[in-house]
Amino acid sequence: MTPRPVVIDTDAGVDDALAILLALRSPEISVEAVTTVAGNAEVHQCTRNVYAVIERAGSSVRPPVVQGSAAPLRLPLITAPEVHGAGGLGSLVPRLMKRPARTGTAAFTIAALARRFGNRLTVVALGPLTNIARAVQKDVRAMRSVGRIVSMGGAFRVPGNTGPVAEFNYFVDPHAADIVVTSGLRLTVVPLDVTQQVMLTWDNLCTSVAKLPARRRTWFHRLLDGYMEYHALTEGRRSAYLHDPVAMAEAIRPGVLSKVRTGIRVETWNGPARGMTVFATLPAGKSPFVATGVDHGNWKILSRRIWR
Ligand code: BDR
Numbered sequence: 018m019t020p021r022p023v024v025i026d027t028d029a030g031v032d033d034a035l036a037i038l039l040a041l042r043s044p045e046i047s048v049e050a051v052t053t054v055a056g057n058a059e060v061h062q063c064t065r066n067v068y069a070v071i072e073r074a075g076s077s078v079r080p081p082v083v084q085g086s087a088a089p090l091r092l093p094l095i096t097a098p099e100v101h102g103a104g105g106l107g108s109l110v111p112r113l114m115k116r117p118a119r120t121g122t123a124a125f126t127i128a129a130l131a132r133r134f135g136n137r138l139t140v141v142a143l144g145p146l147t148n149i150a151r152a153v154q155k156d157v158r159a160m161r162s163v164g165r166i167v168s169m170g171g172a173f174r175v176p177g178n179t180g181p182v183a184e185f186n187y188f189v190d191p192h193a194a195d196i197v198v199t200s201g202l203r204l205t206v207v208p209l210d211v212t213q214q215v216m217l218t219w220d221n222l223c224t225s226v227a228k229l230p231a232r233r234r235t236w237f238h239r240l241l242d243g244y245m246e247y248h249a250l251t252e253g254r255r256s257a258y259l260h261d262p263v264a265m266a267e268a269i270r271p272g273v274l275s276k277v278r279t280g281i282r283v284e285t286w287n288g289p290a291r292g293m294t295v296f297a298t299l300p301a302g303k304s305p306f307v308a309t310g311v312d313h314g315n316w317k318i319l320s321r322r323i324w325r
């Protein structure tokens with residue numbers, strides 16, 4: 018089986034880190050590049066975090082890392098240190114990068130990979146959609162030729178996690194999200210409705226890493242400790258939602274998530290409904306797929322790859 022080429026666009030917080038580990042350990046795909054976007058943390062922190070996760074994955078193939086947008090298209094940046102820790106990776110403090118990442122060229126890289134691989138390419142967007150929207154603005158034809166774009170974002174029938182109605186990624190850059198969901202791309206949106214069907218408890222974590230050498234175990238604990246404390250406050254239980262790994266699982270093994278095809282829009286007005294996703298009628302053929310459920314058996318098998 019030839020691995021499918023994938024580009025990961027990420028704001029490299031705690032759950033992004035787990036999703037990147039999953040991707041790098043999945044023989045079904047080959048990660049051609051990792052691009053970074055401001056979101057959970059500032060973009061230079063996200064870039065540094067990606068290097069740290071790639072190093073932690075320990076694979077011999079190291080994808081190029083390209084730093085992207087430092088701020089949303091039109092609104093000031095909002096980060097989430099209360100969820101992901103001051104630097105984005107819980108209480109881990111990644112070493113400074115030995116060499117600076119190529120900066121500001123993420124959208125260019127994504128569009129170039131779209132031209133190179135066309136419908137063989139999968140784009141996995143784990144953060145605000147700023148870089149993806151910029152790639153669409155640069156070369157919409159190439160982006161429409163991409164086989165699949167999987168975006169973690171949105172909240173339809175569940176409350177938001179950033180304010181009452183919005184999910185974080187689409188809240189941070191609603192303009193980018195609305196461009197991406199209305200551009201006629203082969204898009205699958207993975208909203209909170211689905212990602213919140215998968216929860217990792219502290220006990221699950223301890224069991225999953227129990228047999229690892231102490232250093233690796235500590236790495237996971239330091240990554241997830243604060244994230245789980247945050248969820249203890251919001252969900253009443255020391256646990257974690259694995260939003261980005263669930264979206265990554267669908268990119269690795271299409272069909273892990275069930276989907277419906279429906280037009281959607283994202284509220285861009287900077288008021289109480291900012292970033293809210295709503296069902297909408299789009300011109301024929303332009304509607305994305307929206308994930309609705311998880312095949313838990315398949316997810317369990319894939320997710321074991323994270324804990325190594
Ligand atoms: C999304 O927002 C970020 O905090 C997470 O990394 C995930 O991509 C969940 O709303």
Ligand code: CA
Pocket residue numbers: 027028029030032033057143144261
């Ligand atoms: Ca993310």
